[in-house]
Each structure stands twice: as structure tokens, then as C-alpha cells.
Amino acid sequence: xxxxxxxxxxxxxxxxxxxxxxPGDTDVDRAVQDVLASDExxxxxxxxxxxxxxxxxxxxxxxxxxxxxxxxxxxxxxxSLIRAxxxxxxxxAWAAVLRHPDAGNEDRVNYADALIRIGEWDKAEAELDRIPxxxxxxxxxxxxxxxxxxxxxxxxxxxxxxxxxxLTTKPAGVYNNWGYSKLTxxxxxxxxxxxxxxxxxxxxxxxxxxxxxxxRGAQRKxxxxxxxxxxxxxxxxxxxxxxxxxxxxxxxxxxGLLEQAIETxxxxxxxxxxxxxxxxxQG
Numbered sequence: 001x002x003x004x005x006x007x008x009x010x011x012x013x014x015x016x017x018x019x020x021x022x023p024g025d026t027d028v029d030r031a032v033q034d035v036l037a038s039d040e041x042x043x044x045x046x047x048x049x050x051x052x053x054x055x056x057x058x059x060x061x062x063x064x065x066x067x068x069x070x071x072x073x074x075x076x077x078x079x080s081l082i083r084a085x086x087x088x089x090x091x092x093a094w095a096a097v098l099r100h101p102d103a104g105n106e107d108r109v110n111y112a113d114a115l116i117r118i119g120e121w122d123k124a125e126a127e128l129d130r131i132p133x134x135x136x137x138x139x140x141x142x143x144x145x146x147x148x149x150x151x152x153x154x155x156x157x158x159x160x161x162x163x164x165x166x167l168t169t170k171p172a173g174v175y176n177n178w179g180y181s182k183l184t185x186x187x188x189x190x191x192x193x194x195x196x197x198x199x200x201x202x203x204x205x206x207x208x209x210x211x212x213x214x215x216r217g218a219q220r221k222x223x224x225x226x227x228x229x230x231x232x233x234x235x236x237x238x239x240x241x242x243x244x245x246x247x248x249x250x251x252x253x254x255x256g257l258l259e260q261a262i263e264t265x266x267x268x269x270x271x272x273x274x275x276x277x278x279x280x281x282q283g
Contacts, residue, residue, distance in 0.1 A: 149181050
């Protein structure tokens with residue numbers, strides 16, 4: 001996304017005001033600078049959120065060439081690298097942000113997030129430990145929960161997930177992650193409850209639907225849950241449930257669920273067809 005109009009407008013505005021001002025008119029100078037600063041702030045916001053990530057990276061690198069100490073440009077570059085799926089470079093960029101004297105706790109949270117994305121869990125944990133407990137944000141506790149999960153510290157993970165869910169108005173993703181944590185621990189009933197909770201906040205979250213089916217299938221509940229789903233989703237969930245049944249040795253049930261997946265899908269369901277062929281080949 002390019003905005004070629006913004007800079008010329010500001011330049012024209014500056015020239016127009018300058019032509020009218022008298023020498024020493026500091027109020028006019030201040031007004032021009034305020035307009036320019038406001039325009040740059042707006043463009044920075046656009047670049048950090050909705051602009052093409054690669055274009056945003058180029059934009060913030062140009063700003064840093066002009067002013068290497070500009071923390072907003074450092075943050076913009078780091079965030080844009082995350083958006084561009086370049087987490088290793090983003091981690092380096094967030095480290096540069098933290099070297100700035102105006103860096104804060106949220107910057108450290110962002111650095112920890114980038115470290116987790118590249119598998120540097122120990123370093124991420126060390127960064128989170130440096131954040132005071134009084135800094136309570138959804139993102140901070142979501143990361144704390146993930147680290148605790150990775151360490152097998154289940155009580156801490158549960159506490160952090162619960163805290164994170166209470167700090168956001170959209171907790172579906174937190175409950176889904178928490179449920180998946182319970183699923184990996186073998187607490188299938190607990191996982192099922194959390195996936196249902198996730199879907200109460202976001203009925204369209206397919207990952208939670210699929211995970212819910214996994215949790216139910218692990219308990220040998222081979223009926224689809226009563227949740228909102230499209231026809232295609234229903235077929236995909238039958239497929240997931242079928243594979244779960246087959247892995248648990250309930251082959252006949254799994255084969256029947258594959259048939260339902262194939263019949264339900266509005267188009268050709270290749271994955272289910274191949275699974276059925278594989279079963280038939282085994283006799």
C-alpha cells in the first residue's frame with residue numbers, strides 16, 4: 001500500500017505557511033511540525049497494521065537510515081518482520097528495540113514472543129522473568145502459559161491460561177490453547193470442557209471444533225458434538241473422528257465414519273477416500 005499523496009501535501013502545507021509567516025514566528029513553526037508529526041504517526045500506524053509487510057519493512061528501514069535512534073521505527077520494523085513471517089530477523093529487531101532507553105515492558109513481551117517463534121524457549125522464559133509481576137497483560141500471560149506448558153509445569157500453565165483469558169474480551173483462542181494443553185496431558189474431559197468454552201466465545205473457530213472432536217474421540221464418543229458447523233466442516237470432523245477411532249482400534253466404526261465423511265462433503269473428499277482405500281487394502 002503506497003501513500004504518495006501524503007508527503008507532497010505536507011510539503012505544500014509547510015511551504016504555504018512558511019510564505020505567510022514572519023521571521024521568528026515560532027507558533028507557525030510549531031504548527032507545521034505538529035502536522036508533519038501527525039502525518040508520520042498516521043502513516044506509521046498504517047504500515048504496522050494493514051500495509052504490505054515487505055513494503056512496511058522497506059519503509060521502516062528507510063526511517064532508521066535517517067534516524068537510527070527512532071524507537072517507533074525500530075518497533076515498526078520488528079513488528080513488520082513478524083507480519084512478514086520472518087521471526088529470526090524480528091527477534092534481532094526486538095533486541096535492538098530493547099537497547100533503546102525508552103523501551104518498556106511491552107517491548108520485552110514482543111521480544112519473548114519472537115524468541116518463542118524461533119524455538120528459543122529458555123531465552124523467552126528469561127525475558128519474561130525480567131518483567132515485573134505488576135505488568136499484567138493478556139499477551140504476557142499467554143506467553144507465560146505457553147512456556148509453562150513447555151516445561152510441563154501444569155499448575156502454573158493452568159493459572160496463566162486462566163489469567164490470560166480474564167484479560168481479553170476475545171478469549172476463544174486462549175481456551176482453545178488451554179484445551180489442547182489438557183489434551184496432550186491426557187485430561188480428555190477437561191480438554192472437552194475448554195473447547196466447548198472456546199466455541200461459546202467464537203462459534204466459528206474450526207480449530208476448536210476439530211480439537212473438540214479429538215477430545216471426544218479419545219473418550220470413544222464417536223458422535224459429532226452439537227455445535228454450529230457447515231456441511232464441509234461436518235465432513236472434515238467426521239474424517240477426524242474416523243481417524244481417531246481407527247487409531248484406537250475401532251476400525252469398523254472408523255470405516256463407517258469415513259463413509260459419512262465422503263457422503264457429507266459437498267465435493268470430492270480425497271483424503272477420506274484415500275483413507276477408506278487404505279483400510280480396504282488391509283482387508
